[in-house]
Amino acid sequence: MRSELLLIIVGMGIVTYLPRWLPLAFLSRRPLPPWLIEWLDFIPAAVLSALILPAVMTTGEPRRIDLMNPALWVSLPTLFFALRTKSLAGTVLAGMGMYWLISLLT
Amino acid sequence: MNRRERQKAIREGMAAAWPICLGYIAIGLAFGVIARRMGLSLLEIGLMSLLVYAGSAQFIAVSMLGAGAGFLPVVTTTFSVNLRHLLMSSTLSLHLNRLAPGWTALFAYGVTDESFAVNMDRFSRGGWGWRQALAVNHTTNLVWIMSTVAGGIGGQFIPAGAFGIDYALIAMFISLLVFQLRGRLHVLVAAISGLLAVAIAVVLPGNYYILAASLISASAGLALSRVERLRPDKQGKP
Numbered sequence: 001m002r003s004e005l006l007l008i009i010v011g012m013g014i015v016t017y018l019p020r021w022l023p024l025a026f027l028s029r030r031p032l033p034p035w036l037i038e039w040l041d042f043i044p045a046a047v048l049s050a051l052i053l054p055a056v057m058t059t060g061e062p063r064r065i066d067l068m069n070p071a072l073w074v075s076l077p078t079l080f081f082a083l084r085t086k087s088l089a090g091t092v093l094a095g096m097g098m099y100w101l102i103s104l105l106t
Numbered sequence: 107m108n109r110r111e112r113q114k115a116i117r118e119g120m121a122a123a124w125p126i127c128l129g130y131i132a133i134g135l136a137f138g139v140i141a142r143r144m145g146l147s148l149l150e151i152g153l154m155s156l157l158v159y160a161g162s163a164q165f166i167a168v169s170m171l172g173a174g175a176g177f178l179p180v181v182t183t184t185f186s187v188n189l190r191h192l193l194m195s196s197t198l199s200l201h202l203n204r205l206a207p208g209w210t211a212l213f214a215y216g217v218t219d220e221s222f223a224v225n226m227d228r229f230s231r232g233g234w235g236w237r238q239a240l241a242v243n244h245t246t247n248l249v250w251i252m253s254t255v256a257g258g259i260g261g262q263f264i265p266a267g268a269f270g271i272d273y274a275l276i277a278m279f280i281s282l283l284v285f286q287l288r289g290r291l292h293v294l295v296a297a298i299s300g301l302l303a304v305a306i307a308v309v310l311p312g313n314y315y316i317l318a319a320s321l322i323s324a325s326a327g328l329a330l331s332r333v334e335r336l337r338p339d340k341q342g343k344p
Binding site for chain 2: 002004005007008009010011012013014015016017019020021022023024025027028029031035037038039040042043044045046047048049050051052053054056057058061062063064065069070071074075076078082083086087088089091092094095096098099100101104
């Protein structure tokens with residue numbers, strides 16, 4: 001293995017690990033103020049939405065809004081399916097099936 | 107907790123990881139193919155997946171390496187791409203108090219967008235402990251490492267996008283988002299965050315949009331819940 005690449009990979013590992021570890025190491029050791037707990041309670045919904053919408057509504061580099069992205073049009077019935085069934089497994093399989101179907105048709 | 111209970115907890119964690127594994131197989135194979143094309147050996151691919159374990163950062167890093175970038179640009183870019191995990195680990199810390207430092211350190215290694223989403227869902231529903239969560243993190247990590255190396259060996263012979271596997275993680279995120287929408291404020295926060303993320307994503311390169319949109323929208327949610335509590339008709343109620 002090339003030693004410069006090894007050094008880069010180790011460096012990448014360290015800077016990736018620190019943001020993952022620091023909050024767990026320090027926040028979990030003490031009681032958090034109520035406002036912070038309430039704020040953190042919104043984070044999962046916020047993060048998930050921030051992951052999903054740009055992934056299905058934008059394409060290209062630099063990114064631009066693309067309303068013809070097939071993932072966007074599959075996401076609407078997938079969202080409806082998730083709201084109706086509240087089933088993770090069902091939603092994943094239904095979403096994949098619809099996405100596959102669209103990719104076969106286009 | 108006796109041995110049988112511990113094994114049961116680990117099995118529960120592994121079972122909960124399957125949608126993530128599906129997605130990681132698809133992305134991992136694709137990463138292996140590209141990394142191989144950029145001149146990384148199988149050992150280097152496996153080592154990067156083991157030591158870094160972050161999909162989007164690894165894709166960006168190999169394309170930068172392919173373009174001849176050196177230590178500093180690759181490592182600083184990786185840092186900025188993965189800074190968002192700060193927020194996820196902070197949120198997870200609510201459920202991992204009193205965990206021994208060694209286990210915490212091992213758990214932290216496996217915090218990804220996907221394991222965060224699955225574990226937060228399970229923690230909030232109850233009956234979920236650090237052993238289950240740790241099993242989610244490390245099952246998915248193992249699948250990631252194996253998929254990237256497999257992609258480096260023969261990923262180009264596997265048809266891309268079969269069975270809609272490319273959509274597995276988005277479908278999982280949509281389902282987990284629905285589980286998180288526990289009230290009007292959560293719906294509002296998700297709507298603000300998603301639209302803001304799209305707006306930032308088309309203006310700024312990189313993926314700061316995840317961190318920025320989440321911070322702003324969660325703060326808006328907190329502010330709105332405070333304002334609601336101050337309204338005279340709600341006074342006295344928690």
